[in-house]
Amino acid sequence: MVLSPRLRWTLRILTILGLAFLYIPLLLVIVNAFNSSRTFAFPPSGFTLRWWSDTWHSSGARTALWTSVKAGLGATAIALVLGTCAAFAVQRYKFFGRSTVSFLVILPIALPGIVTGIALNAAFRNEFGDNGFGLRTIIIGHATFCVVIVFNNVQARLRRMGGALEEASRDLGATGLQTFRYVTLPNLRGALLAGALLAFGLSFDEIVVTTFTSGPGTQTLPLWIFGNLFRPNQAPVVNVVAAVLIVVAVVPVWVAQKVSDGAEQSRF
Amino acid sequence: MARGEGLSIDTRPASADSTPARRGAVSAFFARKRKTQVALLLLPPAWIVVGYLAALVVLLVSAFWTTDTFTGNVIHVYSWENLRSVYTDHLFRTVTLRTIGVALLVTLIDALVAFPMAFYMSVIARPATRRMLVIAVLTPLWASYLVKAYAWRSLLSPTGALTYVTGGHTPGYGLTATVITLAYLWLPYMVIPVYAGFERLPRALLEASADLGAGAGRTIRSVIVPMVFPAIAAGSIFTFSLTLGDYIAVGIVGGKTQLLANVIYGQLVTANDQPLAAALSTVPLLAIVLYLLAMRRTGALENV
Amino acid sequence: MTTMLRRTSTVVSLLAALSLVAACASSKSGNTSTSKRSVPKIAMATAVGPGEGALNIIVWAGYAEDGSNDKTVDWVHPFEQQTGCKVNAKIGNTSDEMVQLMKTGQYDGVSASGDATLRLVYGGDVAPVNTNLVPNYATVSPFLKNGNWNSVNGQMYGIPHGWGANLLMWDSKKIPTDLDSWGAVFDKSSAYKGKVTAYDSPIYIADAALYLMATQPSLGITDPYSLTPSQLDAAVALLKQQKSNVGEYWSDYTKEVQAFESGTSDVGTTWQVIANLITADKKTTVKTAVPKEGVTGWSDTWMISAHAQHPNCMYKWMNYIISPTVNAQVAEWFGEAPAQTLACQHTVDKSFCDTYHALDSSYAGKIHYWTTPQTQCVNGNGKSDCTDYATWVSKWQEVKG
Numbered sequence: 001m002v003l004s005p006r007l008r009w010t011l012r013i014l015t016i017l018g019l020a021f022l023y024i025p026l027l028l029v030i031v032n033a034f035n036s037s038r039t040f041a042f043p044p045s046g047f048t049l050r051w052w053s054d055t056w057h058s059s060g061a062r063t064a065l066w067t068s069v070k071a072g073l074g075a076t077a078i079a080l081v082l083g084t085c086a087a088f089a090v091q092r093y094k095f096f097g098r099s100t101v102s103f104l105v106i107l108p109i110a111l112p113g114i115v116t117g118i119a120l121n122a123a124f125r126n127e128f129g130d131n132g133f134g135l136r137t138i139i140i141g142h143a144t145f146c147v148v149i150v151f152n153n154v155q156a157r158l159r160r161m162g163g164a165l166e167e168a169s170r171d172l173g174a175t176g177l178q179t180f181r182y183v184t185l186p187n188l189r190g191a192l193l194a195g196a197l198l199a200f201g202l203s204f205d206e207i208v209v210t211t212f213t214s215g216p217g218t219q220t221l222p223l224w225i226f227g228n229l230f231r232p233n234q235a236p237v238v239n240v241v242a243a244v245l246i247v248v249a250v251v252p253v254w255v256a257q258k259v260s261d262g263a264e265q266s267r268f
Numbered sequence: 269m270a271r272g273e274g275l276s277i278d279t280r281p282a283s284a285d286s287t288p289a290r291r292g293a294v295s296a297f298f299a300r301k302r303k304t305q306v307a308l309l310l311l312p313p314a315w316i317v318v319g320y321l322a323a324l325v326v327l328l329v330s331a332f333w334t335t336d337t338f339t340g341n342v343i344h345v346y347s348w349e350n351l352r353s354v355y356t357d358h359l360f361r362t363v364t365l366r367t368i369g370v371a372l373l374v375t376l377i378d379a380l381v382a383f384p385m386a387f388y389m390s391v392i393a394r395p396a397t398r399r400m401l402v403i404a405v406l407t408p409l410w411a412s413y414l415v416k417a418y419a420w421r422s423l424l425s426p427t428g429a430l431t432y433v434t435g436g437h438t439p440g441y442g443l444t445a446t447v448i449t450l451a452y453l454w455l456p457y458m459v460i461p462v463y464a465g466f467e468r469l470p471r472a473l474l475e476a477s478a479d480l481g482a483g484a485g486r487t488i489r490s491v492i493v494p495m496v497f498p499a500i501a502a503g504s505i506f507t508f509s510l511t512l513g514d515y516i517a518v519g520i521v522g523g524k525t526q527l528l529a530n531v532i533y534g535q536l537v538t539a540n541d542q543p544l545a546a547a548l549s550t551v552p553l554l555a556i557v558l559y560l561l562a563m564r565r566t567g568a569l570e571n572v
Numbered sequence: 573m574t575t576m577l578r579r580t581s582t583v584v585s586l587l588a589a590l591s592l593v594a595a596c597a598s599s600k601s602g603n604t605s606t607s608k609r610s611v612p613k614i615a616m617a618t619a620v621g622p623g624e625g626a627l628n629i630i631v632w633a634g635y636a637e638d639g640s641n642d643k644t645v646d647w648v649h650p651f652e653q654q655t656g657c658k659v660n661a662k663i664g665n666t667s668d669e670m671v672q673l674m675k676t677g678q679y680d681g682v683s684a685s686g687d688a689t690l691r692l693v694y695g696g697d698v699a700p701v702n703t704n705l706v707p708n709y710a711t712v713s714p715f716l717k718n719g720n721w722n723s724v725n726g727q728m729y730g731i732p733h734g735w736g737a738n739l740l741m742w743d744s745k746k747i748p749t750d751l752d753s754w755g756a757v758f759d760k761s762s763a764y765k766g767k768v769t770a771y772d773s774p775i776y777i778a779d780a781a782l783y784l785m786a787t788q789p790s791l792g793i794t795d796p797y798s799l800t801p802s803q804l805d806a807a808v809a810l811l812k813q814q815k816s817n818v819g820e821y822w823s824d825y826t827k828e829v830q831a832f833e834s835g836t837s838d839v840g841t842t843w844q845v846i847a848n849l850i851t852a853d854k855k856t857t858v859k860t861a862v863p864k865e866g867v868t869g870w871s872d873t874w875m876i877s878a879h880a881q882h883p884n885c886m887y888k889w890m891n892y893i894i895s896p897t898v899n900a901q902v903a904e905w906f907g908e909a910p911a912q913t914l915a916c917q918h919t920v921d922k923s924f925c926d927t928y929h930a931l932d933s934s935y936a937g938k939i940h941y942w943t944t945p946q947t948q949c950v951n952g953n954g955k956s957d958c959t960d961y962a963t964w965v966s967k968w969q970e971v972k973g
Contacts, residue, residue: 007484008392014384015401021381022408022455025419028429029411032422043432060640078316086313093306101310103560104317110505110556112513114529115327115549116320118536122330123323130677131881144320147313176305205413207516216628216678217660225414226516227663230826233641242415249410253403337962338609338946339695340671359970426835440766441820441836523820526972538668538774539965540675 026246032236033243051236058237064224065241070135071210071220072203075142079199080192082143083150091158105151108144113208116144121212133215141213142203149202150195157191190259197256201249324553331547340540350547360531364551367528370447371511375504377451378458382503385459387492390466391474405459413453417517420449424521441523449521450511457510458503465499498567505563512552528552611724612696614878617887620705624882627657627889630673630682632872633825634845634906635733635893636661642852645905647898654892657885665823666773667942674698677879681886683733685870686721687775687942687961693729698875700727705887708894712911715933721943722873730873731890734899736908736928737869737939738771738779739860741842743832754783754863756839758810762817769831769840770814772821774961774968775942778868779841780807780814782940786865795951796868797943804959804967811971821972825849832858844907869939903928909936 036046055061090101108116124137165187169179207222214223225241228234332346354360389401408416423429424445430438439445469492477487515529526534528551536545629636636659639646648659662679664670667688674682674697684692692698703709709731716722716732723729742751747764757768758780770776781796784806793803819836822828828846831837833855847860874893876886892898894911900918903910909930910916916925929935943950949958 003392004484011384011388011392015388018381018385018455018459019401019404021452022405025416025423025452026408026411028423029415029419082313082316085309085311089306089309089313093302093309095303095306101313103564104321105313106560108320110509110560111324112509112529112549112552112556114513114515114532115324115553118532118542118545118549119320119323119327122326122542123319125676126326130879133678140316144316147316151313201410205410207414208513216662217626222412222414225412229414229418229520230824230830231641238415238418242412246407246411249407250403253406253410257399257403257406336695337960338944339691339697340675341695359966359973362973428834524815524818524972526969531969534969537672538666538968539962540668540672541962541965 029239030243030246033239035236035239051240055237055240060219060224060228061221061237061241064219064221067135067218068204068221071138071142072200074135074139075146075203076196076199078139078143079146079150080196083147083195084154084188084192086147087151087154087158091155092163102151102155105148109148113206114212116141117209117212120144120209124213131215133213134218137213137215138210138218138220141209142206145206145209146199146203149199150192153191153195153198154188157188161187193259194256197252201252327546327549330543331550333543335541335543342542350544351550354544354547354551360548360551363526363528363531366443366526367512368555370443370450370527371508373447374450374454374511375458375507377447378455378507379462379500379504381451381455382458382462383496383500386462386466386496389463390469391471402460402463405456405463409456414516414520416453417449417520420445420452421521441521443522443525445521445523446518446525446527449517450514451507453517454507454510457506458500461499461503461506462496465496465502468499469495501563501566505560508559509552509556512555609694611693612878614696614699616700616702617705617876617883618702620887621884623655623657623885623888625656625658625885626660627681627882627885628660628679629662629886629889630664630670630679631661632683632685632906633663633665635683635872635902637902637905641849645901647893647901651889651892655885655888657882657888659889665825667775668773669823671695671697674877677877679877680880680882681874681876681889683872684730684875685872685942687944689721689730689873689875690724691944691961692875693724697878698729699878699880700729701731701876701890703728703731706731706891706894708891708896708912711896711914712894713913713931713933713936715936716871716911719871721871721941730875731894732911733872733874733893734903734906734908734910735869735871735936735939735941736844736906737862737867738841739844739847739867740839740863741832741847741858741860742839743835743837744857744859746835746838750859750861751839752861752864754779754865755787757817757841758783758814760813760817764839765817766819767836767838768814768817768819769828769837770811770818770821771841772823772972774964775868776841777804777807777811777964777968778940778942780810782868783865784810794953795949796940797945798949798951798953798958799945800957801959801963804963808967808971815971815973829853832856845905848905848907867939869941871941900924903930 031044033051034047034049035044036048036050086101086105089095090098120137120141124133124140128137161184165183166179169183170176174182205222206220207226210220210223214220219227221241225238228238330342331350332348334343334345334347334349335341336343385405389398389405393401421441424438424440425431426438426440428438439448473491473495474487477491482490513529515527515533518525518527518530528548532545532548535541535548539545634641636648637645638648638659638661648661652658662673664673664682667685670682670684671688671691673679674692675695677697682688682692682698684698712732716735718726718728722732740751740754740756742756756762756764757770762768771779777799778796781793781799781803784791784803785793785796788806791803791806793799799807820827820831822831822837822840825843825846828837828840828842829849832850833853835856842860844860847858850856850858874890876883876890880886893902896912896914897918899910899912900915900920902908903915904919904921904924907928909925909928913931916930919925921927925931944961945959945964947958947960948956
């Protein structure tokens with residue numbers, strides 16, 4: 001195909017426009033984190049760091065952040081185990097119902113959050129009673145749709161690896177467990193890390209299912225944001241929290257990219 | 269980050285599937301052992317999958333129940349009334365069609381915006397730039413979904429940035445704002461799979477197309493789009509299902525607009541009619557399942 | 573082909589097995605008829621023991637202030653210090669939300685308006701209240717005791733909190749003349765097209781009915797909550813016509829605050845507390861009024877859940893919130909008439925109770941308080957041809973399209 005200069009430039013401009021579309025609202029959020037107007041009039045009426053100190057002292061935001069981190073870690077841990085098991089089963093074995101597994105695993109994430117939320121809410125009420133809602137139910141709810149992310153990443157990696165290395169290891173006399181520990185796992189590290197980061201990010205920002213699976217006393221960060229989004233005194237604090245999230249987010253995204261590119265070197 | 273995006277960042281072409289080892293005399297022993305291995309491996313994920321399915325089935329069964337209209341308590345009296353009204357009532361049909369329309373429009377917009385971006389990122393950009401662009405596209409997913417929707421509310425408000433820039437013109441809150449905001453929110457979920465699809469595109473085909481005399485436009489139409497289509501379909505699964513289930517962003521920028529998920533939420537909370545909400549949930553459920561099955565045939569599920 | 577058959581049979585048997593799970597799901601049964609209803613038997617507390625250390629309540633916005641809206645407005649922390657009950661207050665935006673939240677059984681109590689109270693009582697979600705255990709109840713306004721919205725067969729099901737009206741509010745910078753009629757929001761050729769706002773709940777139909785009571789007397793509406801099907805249709809038609817002028821509906825009070833401050837809404841129905849917040853923010857100025865056609869309103873009652881995990885803390889809260897000083901604080905912050913007669917001596921504005929007609933039972937009787945419509949007309953005319961709330965809910969969804 002002829003990559004004419006005209007084509008290059010058209011695509012370059014379209015990409016820049018696309019990125020602008022993505023980032024202008026985010027820049028607005030960051031600007032508003034310093035905007036001295038509480039209702040975010042545009043143009044900003046002044047510069048202030050007041051909201052940053054308010055956020056620092058906001059116990060509601062801190063508690064919610066910590067709850068979100070705990071829920072994310074829990075859900076990611078479960079997803080790592082379950083997703084890897086399922087990926088191995090599907091990729092390395094032939095069994096009845098194999099193609100259905102991918103379909104079933106993707107359901108929690110494909111179905112609208114409100115459907116998952118209502119269904120899980122009723123199930124948890126039956127299982128744990130009216131007052132059994134809390135961090136535990138949030139983690140289980142998040143795990144249902146985090147599994148598929150780890151599953152897909154690990155499955156893709158296993159597919160690319162092929163079984164050759166593992167066969168060779170078994171030929172050389174290693175047991176299944178040794179093969180897994182010394183051969184498979186190191187090669188999977190990239191996929192596991194990428195899957196874990198994506199799963200954590202997903203759980204961290206999820207709101208719909210969480211609305212239906214949390215109890216009265218537990219608030220994740222999105223729930224806290226939702227409750228404070230319109231409140232005149234709290235909305236600037238929400239902006240600060242969001243601005244921090246945006247800036248901090250570059251780190252895990254960059255790490256995930258580096259890791260999945262680094263895996264390239266292990267191939268031969 | 270609202271939903272699973274770029275579920276696999278790994279984009280290199282796949283090698284052949286591995287097959288179980290066959291070792292002649294001990295193959296029977298291995299076969300038995302493998303059956304237990306599979307069973308053991310599937311047990312933990314089965315627990316969560318079966319639990320989830322059970323919850324869905326209970327939800328579907330509850331669609332057949334009714335409620336006491338005064339107290340809102342659920343009564344175990346079976347009737348087709350809920351499902352009948354969901355699929356024949358004028359209001360529900362209008363809202364369903366509106367929601368599906370919005371979902372398709374959002375998917376179209378995202379596909380159109382994502383295609384040139386992914387094209388540039390994969391084919392034209394230098395490797396260093398490429399990595400930066402991927403990071404640039406993925407980072408907005410970590411900004412809170414709620415805050416992004418609220419940022420659009422602020423942008424589109426009568427005293428917001430858009431009015432300032434255009435001198436007083438803004439679409440305000442309504443269906444237009446909803447489409448724009450939803451397209452914005454799900455854009456990265458479309459860019460990443462399409463980018464992955466472009467990565468899988470053999471460059472040799474592009475060269476061959478040029479050698480055979482096709483111009484850029486013809487190559488895009490006849491070679492690139494068909495090959496990248498499964499990836500676009502994969503991205504469309506996200507944009508479609510995410511739009512179908514959204515009630516929060518609509519509440520923030522939609523003004524007086526109602527989408528299907530708002531109606532479901534309304535029936536659950538306002539009307540305290542859980543069975544009717546469950547019956548209404550069958551609509552997006554069916555829509556997504558049908559869409560997934562249709563996309564399966566295009567090979568999209570392999571590209572997710 | 574065999575694979576597909578096997579797959580289908582597996583799915584079917586899986587569904588069958590899972591249906592057995594469905595059969596185990598618990599539920600409560602209830603009467604379907606709205607006349608001859610019986611109240612579920614639920615035990616009433618006989619004594620208030622020591623606090624359990626926590627309290628989960630559902631409240632209207634502004635009823636449980638803890639200083640986060642305004643540092644000087646805080647009656648939750650003093651309560652926590654006095655009783656050791658840590659308060660977790662969930663704001664309910666509409667009565668419907670509150671009923672739904674109470675049904676989850678996860679909360680100890682709720683500040684219920686008249687359109688939620690009886691639903692909760694007959695649904696078995698709240699327990700009768702032993703008023704002997706609430707000392708401050710003795711000095712509550714007598715016209716709030718044993719009302720038909722908060723008691724059944726002489727048994728009180730809650731502690732009265734306060735009452736007030738849904739007012740008409742407008743942005744006085746954009747609308748310099750004072751408004752005095754609901755026509756500002758209901759007129760087809762409204763001057764405020766696209767800037768009208770309305771309360772997002774089926775109970776708002778009563779506001780339309782109230783307007784029709786004054787402007788179309790031929791319809792024969794005597795009570796906005798007792799509407800025959802044809803009267804309901806007329807109200808719905810008015811609301812559909814209003815929709816073309818509406819910019820946004822509101823149920824979250826902060827959304828209305830923000831809408832007025834950003835210019836998205838210029839006129840609509842409101843609570844006094846919203847006007848107070850907008851005035852305090854100084855972004856724009858608003859005025860409120862009681863239009864000549866009359867107003868709908870609410871009379872709120874604190875109720876205790878039948879599944880309360882912290883009943884002692886709830887009784888302590890109920891006694892605390894209607895104590896003279898605290899009830900005065902809440903009433904002044906929210907902008908409503910306090911239920912506690914002694915509160916009038918503790919308000920900062922000494923003429924507060926006069927302005928709000930707090931002790932005037934005949935004025936209180938003129939407000940059309942939120943009530944749940946039933947087929948047996950709630951205005952007590954003995955007829956059973958009125959539309960019930962479930963019908964109102966479907967009609968409201970139709971209005972919103």
